[in-house]
Amino acid sequence: MEMSLSKQALGLASGLTLADASWERAISVLPGAVRRTYPANTTIAGEYHAKSSILIMTAGWAAFAKTLPNGSRLIVDFALPREIAVIEFAGKAGETITALSDVTAIELAGPVHTSFSRYPPSICEAILRAEAGRYSRVAEHLAGIGRRGAVERTAHFLLELACRSHRSATTYPDRFECPLTQADLADALGLSAVHVSRVLKTLRETALASFRYGVVELHDHAGLIKTAGFDRSYISS
Amino acid sequence: MEMSLSKQALGLASGLTLADASWERAISVLPGAVRRTYPANTTIAGEYHAKSSILIMTAGWAAFAKTLPNGSRLIVDFALPREIAVIEFAGKAGETITALSDVTAIELAGPVHTSFSRYPPSICEAILRAEAGRYSRVAEHLAGIGRRGAVERTAHFLLELACRSHRSATTYPDRFECPLTQADLADALGLSAVHVSRVLKTLRETALASFRYGVVELHDHAGLIKTAGFDRSYISS
DNA sequence: CGACACATTGAAGAGCCTCAAAAAGGGTGG
């Protein structure tokens, strides 16, 4: 989806496949674009790092997380490479954005609403599409945490990440890199880290998927989709 | 918040308090506005009732719910009187909107994006604000289901409903009407209906709140806020 | 090699669920 952003936004013929380097270079030429890097485990924005801007992720993963008064943490959504992360403070949602691995991104500074008069319509549409997709994901996430068991939920989550990192509308990758720790997974899934370890063991033993050394392998796409009850249509709306 | 919408939108002096009847009448005068009624337990929009429009709720409660492949249901958000419900199909989130009690609303038909050229800026802003608030609520909801225990979560939920139905930025009502059944509550909280009954009993026994015969009574505001870890700043962003 | 973060495993228990049955409301027709 954001792929089509880049093509339209830059006035390129659709169908043309861009090499990563030129995609990145072309975006960074937009007025007001600044290249940023955030080392792993640093805060990109949050309570004491107020910020309103748009990040076009070029590398690394980031998390949008909430911390509750009781001290626990829940990751609401992720930003993957080539996705657009809209950061709004005071979006008041009280989310903290953290770099989970080394992040590089192109920043379009300023509150979102000011972007609409500054950037070409195709960029604005991409921003709106990104926000709509984000909402879809969070709603699906909510349903999963509320009504899916741990294995089901984890399988579902891995499939979502597979779709998002693979960026194909029809196929699933056999493997993809995923810089999350089991503790991160736990905070995303609303489970304890210990139980995540057990769930991953189950997935390994049932030959559905494995997650070791920072890479996820999907051994049985059909089986995973079935046990997760996964319907990818909510992604990239 | 939507109160300020109506005043600004209609060019009224701010500070003026509108009676409900005139507020309603004034909105319904907007071009393309149609008054709608939906009896309790009917579908307003969903898989087989495609619809793209904006509803300004004048009475009754509606639920945005997802149904999972495994048959269970989770209520993602509610629409209360005087709130704006944006209905987008294909918002692809796969949500079904249901009237929980008899609903009356003023409908501004058509996909949201077409509204921005048709209605005055104050209306458009109110729509955007409604959507932003909705996102905040869903994110908070997600964190609650993922990381709060049943009692905590229920208390939090009742406080949110209290704020939303009371429509004051600083105070809490002592009681408010709430047409939800315990089964609805269960689907909103990610619990079983049986357990909701027990949780409500606990809240009653600890003299925090009671929920009977369609009305919620908040007996101990401070205690509720403390046990829920409630911070109202996420509401009506 | 030692230090540190991350992952795995076991054991015990809390929390929530399911099943099942009874009680309490709420509405309808006689």
Next chain:
DNA sequence: CCACCCTTTTTGAGGCTCTTCAATGTGTCG
């Protein structure tokens, strides 16, 4: 106004899922 039905709520008993605590194993890096 009462008898009936249906929905909603309450309560009990038992069990599964997930959590917590604690210890051990594994990988990485200075």
